[in-house]
Amino acid sequence: MTAQTSGRSATGRPVNRFAARAGPGQGGEVPTATLLDGARTLATVMLPVVxxxxxxxxxxxVGLVERIDGDRRAVAQMQRVRERYGPGPVQVRIPGRRFTFLLEPDQVHRVLAQSPEPFATATREKRGALSHFQPRGVLISDPAGRARRRPLNDAALQPGRAVHEHGAHMAALISEEVDALLADVDRAGVLDWDAYVTAWMRIVRRIVLGDGARDDDAVTDDLLRLRQAGNWSFFAPTRLATRRRFLARMRAYLERAEPGSLAARLAAxxxxxxxxxxxxxxxxxxxxxxxxxxxxxxxxLLSTFPEAGARARAEAGVAPDLPYLRACVLESxxxxxxTPAxxxxxxxPTTWxxxxxxxxxxxxxxxxxFHRDDTRLPQAHRFSPELWLDARTEADWPLVPFSGGPGMCPGRDVVLLTASTVLARLLAARGFRLEGGAPLSADAPMPGTLSPFRLRFSTTRPS
Ligand code: HEM
Structure with missing residues (x-):
């Protein structure tokens, strides 16, 4: 992949990545942004995430952030910070916390490769949020706990394998659920988010917990309540009774270990x-x-770019690993x-x-x-699934939807398989047209923010 070293930033000013190096800040520390720059960065970059x-x-x-194209503004602010402070990293300090923003690819590769020490994945914010429903989850475990828990996740999820050992079972259950979804869509005349997510959740419960969990909405609802508290991190009290009930259900599904489920692989x-x-x-x-x-x-995207849609449709039903559809999901x-942050x-202490x-x-x-920096990445705002079709290496430009290094998402292959198989089944059965409202056009740069909750599609039957 090519990456530019100079160009024009989203602010319109020319940028030279080597021009604006700032020396060490106070006491030899990495530079700290001024009060105004720090406030702007927190307001445009971190506030929308929270x-x-x-x-x-x-x-x-999410709809509001889409209306103001909030992520485009956030990227522009990060470009401004790099112009002003050089290659960084740069600190933004608030009472009790110092946020340090990475500005160059080598910093990204270093931090991801050197996790969990000295760069711990179990951050204060994540512990506050995730302990509401998984106090001993791998992501918020200390290095000793991580060493015990990560192999369990890997054994069940099989990262690195495009088609999971349960791939055939997953494809069969996805076909059933997509057929049921399409029957609903035909009745309603439209595919909207509510219909899609209802079918998706059934698929997820069957893949993760087993077919017997298909209609266990209660487990999803309990998790939803705990996650809502998680949005408030340490500021919300833990719903102890709900957590106890929810985790008891997780234990029961694990003991049941229904054949074909991820729970069964975990139990083994x-x-x-x-x-x-x-x-x-x-x-x-x-x-x-x-x-x-x-x-x-x-x-x-596939409805907006007809050639890509045709290529994806041609792939459906040919091979189980669906490389082009996977690339389209990765591009999305x-x-x-x-996971923007x-x-x-x-x-x-670390030295930079x-x-x-x-x-x-x-x-x-x-x-x-990093994904949308138009001063470095020519394809920044274009739909370019081909970015993902060539073998990528750790040293590539940082495109990190699944993070990287030892903390990289172990569920990446299983989720890409699920998503691409769902899309393949949909595209094989119907044509989809994106209905008004979504800020997507084949002739315009891709928007910084796209709410999935407002997307609606009309459908046609293939002739
Ligand atoms: C499109 C869907 C997904 C995306 C974009 C995604 C992305 C990520 C990212 C960015 C991380 C690292 C977070 C961090 O470092 O703070 C992560 C961690 C993780 N993900 Fe995913 N994920 C997805 C779906 C899944 C699924 C479906 C599973 C399981 C079935 C899964 C299992 C995990 C686990 C267990 C971790 C923690 C890994 C560790 O700490 O070692 N993810 N994911």
Whole structure:
């Protein structure tokens, strides 16, 4: 992949990546933004991430951020910061917390590769949010807990394998659920978010917990309540009774270990003492949401770009790994990353070209900045699934929808398989036309923000 070293920023000013190097800040530390720049950065970059809901999205706020194209503004602000402070990283300090924004690819690669030490995945913010429903989940575990829990996740989810061992079972159940969805769509005359997410959740419960969980809406509702509290992190009291009931259901599904489910693979894995296997499952159920948003947006892209739609349709039913459709989902995730802020906490002092950073700092990798930086990435605002069709290496330009390094998402292949199979089944059965409202056009740059909740499609039957 090519990346420019100079060009024009979203602010319209020319940028030279080597021109604006700032020396160390006070006391040899990495530079700190001025009060005004810091406030602007927090307001345009971090506030929308928190307001949209980090753990469960608030559709109305997402719609508002779409109306002001909030992510485009956030990327422009990050470009301004880099112009002003050089290659960074740059700190933004508020009482009790210092956020440190990564500005260059080598910083991203370093932080992801050197997790969890000295860059801990279990940050203060994540512990506050996720402990509402998975206090012993791998993502918020200390290094010793992570060493016990990550292998369990890998054993069940099989990262690195395009088609999961349960791939054939998954494809069959997805076909059933897509048929049921299309029957509803034919009655209603439109495919909207509510219909799509209802079908998606049934698919997810069957894949994760087993066919017997298809209609267990109660488990999804309990998790929703806990996630709503998670949006408020440490500021919301934990709903202890709901958490106890929810985790007991996770344990019951794990013990049931229904053949063909991810729970069965987890039950078959060797679980060291204290690894809390049933507390790994909530992350899977919760993270599958991002698969719904990204696949629904991918359907919007495929409806907007007819050639891509035809290519995807031709692939459906040919091979189970669906490389082009996977690339389209990945491209949806590049354009609109579902984990926009990847966070790490420093556990020791670290040294950078612009100075040192003490232990206890929060490091922020703002993914949209790297995915949509039009001064460096010629395809920044274009729908370019081909970006994902060539083998990618760790040293590539950082496109990190699934993070990277030892903390990289172990569910990436299973979710890409789920999403691409759902899309393949839909495209094989119907034509889809994006109905008004969505700010998408084949002739215009892709918007910075695209709400999946407002997308609606009319359908046609293939002739
Ligand atoms: C499109 C859907 C998804 C996206 C974009 C995504 C993205 C990510 C990202 C960015 C992280 C790292 C977070 C961090 O470092 O703070 C992560 C972690 C994780 N994801 Fe996913 N994820 C998705 C779906 C899934 C699914 C479906 C599963 C399980 C079935 C899953 C399981 C996990 C687990 C267990 C972790 C924690 C890994 C660790 O800490 O070592 N994810 N995911």
């Amino acid at each position: 307001a949209r809901g980090a753990i469960v999205r608030r559709p109305r706020v 894995a060797r679980a060291p003492r204290g690894s809390a296997p049933h507390e790994q499952i909530p992350q899977w159920l919760f993270a599958y949401d991002a698969g719904a948003w990204s696949s629904f947006r991918a359907l919007a 995730l590049r354009l609109w990353p579902t 990847i966070l790490r906490d420093t556990t020791a 070209s612009s100075g040192t950073l003490p232990a206890g700092a929060s490091v922020v990798l703002f993914a949209p900045f």
